[in-house]
Amino acid sequence: xxxxxxxxxxxALLTQDQLxxxxxxxxxxxxxxxxxxxxxxxxxxxxxxxxALNLDDTELSxxxxxxxxxxxxxxxRRTTPRQLPADVPAFVGRARELAVLGEVGEVDDTxxxxxAAIDGMAGVGKTALAVHAAHQLxxxxxxxxxxxxxxxxxxxxxxxxxxxxxARMLGVLGxxxxxxxxxLDDRAALYRSVLADRRMLIVLxxxxxxxxxxxxxxxxxxxxxxxxxRRRLVGLDAVRTVSVDVLPLADAIALFSDTAGxxxxxxxxREVLAEVVRRCGLLPLAIRLAAARLKAHPAWSVEHLxxxxxxxxxxxxxxxxxxxxxxxxxxxxxxxxxxxxxxAYRVLGLHTGVDxxxxxxxxxxATTAERALVLLDRLQEVHLLQEPTAGRYxxxxxxxxxxxxxxxxxxxxxxxxxxxxxxxxxYSQAASAAMDRLYPYEADMRPRLSSGEAPVPTMxxxxxxxxxxxxxxxxxxxxxxxxxxxxxxxxxxxxxxRCLLNSGRHVEAETLHTRALSAARAAAxxxxxxxxxxxxxxxxxxxxxxxxxxxxxxxxxxxxRAIGHRAGELRALNGLGFAHLGRDEFExxxxxxxxxxAIARSIGHLSGELDALATAGNVHRLMxxxxxxxxxxxxxxxIARSIGHxxxxxxALIGLGFIxxxxxxxxxxxxxxRRALYLARDAGHRIIELRSLTGLGYxxxxxxxxxxxxxxxxxxxxxxxxxxxxxxxxxxxHGMGRLQHDSxxxxxxLDSHRQALQLALDLGHPSDEARVHxxxxxxxxxxxxxxxxxxxxxxxxxxxxxxxxxxxxEEGVDIExxxxxxxxLSPVNSRSAAGLLNAAEAGARDADDRx
Numbered sequence: 001x002x003x004x005x006x007x008x009x010x011x012a013l014l015t016q017d018q019l020x021x022x023x024x025x026x027x028x029x030x031x032x033x034x035x036x037x038x039x040x041x042x043x044x045x046x047x048x049x050x051x052a053l054n055l056d057d058t059e060l061s062x063x064x065x066x067x068x069x070x071x072x073x074x075x076x077r078r079t080t081p082r083q084l085p086a087d088v089p090a091f092v093g094r095a096r097e098l099a100v101l102g103e104v105g106e107v108d109d110t111x112x113x114x115x116a117a118i119d120g121m122a123g124v125g126k127t128a129l130a131v132h133a134a135h136q137l138x139x140x141x142x143x144x145x146x147x148x149x150x151x152x153x154x155x156x157x158x159x160x161x162x163x164x165x166x167a168r169m170l171g172v173l174g175x176x177x178x179x180x181x182x183x184l185d186d187r188a189a190l191y192r193s194v195l196a197d198r199r200m201l202i203v204l205x206x207x208x209x210x211x212x213x214x215x216x217x218x219x220x221x222x223x224x225x226x227x228x229x230r231r232r233l234v235g236l237d238a239v240r241t242v243s244v245d246v247l248p249l250a251d252a253i254a255l256f257s258d259t260a261g262x263x264x265x266x267x268x269x270r271e272v273l274a275e276v277v278r279r280c281g282l283l284p285l286a287i288r289l290a291a292a293r294l295k296a297h298p299a300w301s302v303e304h305l306x307x308x309x310x311x312x313x314x315x316x317x318x319x320x321x322x323x324x325x326x327x328x329x330x331x332x333x334x335x336x337x338x339x340x341x342x343x344a345y346r347v348l349g350l351h352t353g354v355d356x357x358x359x360x361x362x363x364x365x366a367t368t369a370e371r372a373l374v375l376l377d378r379l380q381e382v383h384l385l386q387e388p389t390a391g392r393y394x395x396x397x398x399x400x401x402x403x404x405x406x407x408x409x410x411x412x413x414x415x416x417x418x419x420x421x422x423x424x425x426x427y428s429q430a431a432s433a434a435m436d437r438l439y440p441y442e443a444d445m446r447p448r449l450s451s452g453e454a455p456v457p458t459m460x461x462x463x464x465x466x467x468x469x470x471x472x473x474x475x476x477x478x479x480x481x482x483x484x485x486x487x488x489x490x491x492x493x494x495x496x497x498r499c500l501l502n503s504g505r506h507v508e509a510e511t512l513h514t515r516a517l518s519a520a521r522a523a524a525x526x527x528x529x530x531x532x533x534x535x536x537x538x539x540x541x542x543x544x545x546x547x548x549x550x551x552x553x554x555x556x557x558x559x560x561r562a563i564g565h566r567a568g569e570l571r572a573l574n575g576l577g578f579a580h581l582g583r584d585e586f587e588x589x590x591x592x593x594x595x596x597x598a599i600a601r602s603i604g605h606l607s608g609e610l611d612a613l614a615t616a617g618n619v620h621r622l623m624x625x626x627x628x629x630x631x632x633x634x635x636x637x638x639i640a641r642s643i644g645h646x647x648x649x650x651x652a653l654i655g656l657g658f659i660x661x662x663x664x665x666x667x668x669x670x671x672x673x674r675r676a677l678y679l680a681r682d683a684g685h686r687i688i689e690l691r692s693l694t695g696l697g698y699x700x701x702x703x704x705x706x707x708x709x710x711x712x713x714x715x716x717x718x719x720x721x722x723x724x725x726x727x728x729x730x731x732x733x734h735g736m737g738r739l740q741h742d743s744x745x746x747x748x749x750l751d752s753h754r755q756a757l758q759l760a761l762d763l764g765h766p767s768d769e770a771r772v773h774x775x776x777x778x779x780x781x782x783x784x785x786x787x788x789x790x791x792x793x794x795x796x797x798x799x800x801x802x803x804x805x806x807x808x809x810e811e812g813v814d815i816e817x818x819x820x821x822x823x824x825l826s827p828v829n830s831r832s833a834a835g836l837l838n839a840a841e842a843g844a845r846d847a848d849d850r851x
Contacts, residue, residue: 002036022052083147085388088128090258093251105137117227120244123285126228143198152208159208162215182506192219210235246282259291279309292383344375349403353472355392359457363426424488427476437462441643486519490528530568549579570599570608584767650676650688690728730759770799
């Protein structure tokens, strides 16, 4: 917490004395907090500091999380990424620029992060300079380095969305997919907090503008960021700009000589070498290409190379000088390729993903794996392809443009479309294979392509393959949209749905499913429309957007029924049940899942039956129908174990554990919840982990194991804030308040309950509001503040009456208990239970009228 507090204080231009005065704290307290000598400050102190520093909600959450961290707990797993591409061979010159970057790279731990932006025209060597400088500076950054291509000026490719880039960077930094929040601002805040105490070097290559880059910048901490862009990024604060021009003549000659080999230029007059590099516009990219051609032709002289360059430049006189130089060099390189190599160059240029694997090349070129590798290596040898990491190839932006232009000029449209179909088939079939290995129990819910089979790549680790190829798969989906392949966009949307959900990539999922919905409607594909609506509904539900989830699933249900699509009808009904459950509308949820269960059994849809059983079990549990809930959950547990669905098994175990609690069977409850926690952690599923911890914290608390309960609640709050889940943050804060009350710390309990009430109000969860009002009433009653206690129990009574339920899952949160409490608080003017209940019902009707 100390470093965060100090950095935000310095940002606010406040001394420790001034911050203490604003927050109403002692200066010694602020000093000890910044020095890390004061552990676990009170919540009121943290909020006072946040107010004095004008922190936003996200920053307050980060500060609170840092303040509540358990100093005795083991630190989270940290990764040390090393993502820099290989250093540029035969790097020449740029001494002035390297000196500036070296000076900028002297970052200390107290710095707020240092930024250097390298700008210049295409082909001038910005990336080469950044990578070379980064390799020289890497030893100063023990926590690793990141490299991200933002595709700001990549023709045929959309500039990288900052939210997508953050998801990738957070994943590399060890944040699991479920922990990555859905919104850009929350991702950026989490990224800053992860980097807060790290010294890292970050290269952001090919940036479009300041808006794309700004969310990707660290906050506090000793990090260095190197940015390359064709624009000068003057809109960034405290950035050191380094403008890169063409090479000086001497450096250009040295680069040409080093690339071609000293033996190839020995004895050549300097004026001839000078004319060659001038014909290349003194651009490093063009010089390397020209030198590579000379090196590849032992019979050529430098004079012969110069003649060919002059010939090509006359043909390109209408282009600008820099463009003309690169295109001339590319044309010369292209003409010297064999026919097979020229075709490979053109067809590979159609690939618009992040990089090209040999498997993707096999599909595009319709050739064997051996031949594809030969062609890839050949294009790399002549500098037309790069291999930044082993086995993954990519074009320089200018070279991709040239390759695509050649494909349009020389290949028939039918041939180009056929290549794209092969590529899309490859990605679609490979995605299906990976998902079938990871989630075999959902295979019947994913569509299959009707087109011919494409070879599936070898993938010893399906999860690793998906992680490495995910952005190529998303690019393939965009390619399918742009070129009119609706079957492929439908397939990729439905196939990647579970992967994107489980990895927390909600923004990417919503974009993909929205594209699939548009494509399905344009193609009058009603089944595809149903699938896309259901997928979008699930994203909306996960994000707490229940109205949108209900609307999407209702539309899907209408279409599915109209076309007789029973599996789609089943999934839409399950989606509606989930959404109503999220809104505490238990009767409606029960009705929908009952219909879903009947359909699942009638058509033999096992995974659909499992979803319906688990939801039905938890709905009836929350309604107090424990026997019925147990029956559903035991059946769900049996199916989940039979098909190896460990997450569904965890869900069923948690539901059974909470029913055990309500029945007083605490030993069985502990066994169920501990097994669920083990399964969740083994699978890396953070939400199920949070549910299990909530149950265990409650069990420890009611049995008087306060230390263990406190550990559970702190883990819940920390994890919930890490993944930006306010639902689960509520559970942690509320549970901690209950624990403080049980320990006799009533003032602290009130503080926690007020935080929890605000979270419940923000979330719009009336059932949680009722739970908090009961907790607040108990704390006020313990402090002798009877008027406040009466107010809160009356509010809780009205809420449950409005919801039409008589009890919550939490012990003591029920209408009978509220009536008893209220009667005891008014011994003289006590009203009958019926009178109190009538008053609550009147309040509920008033609330309904207001809504």
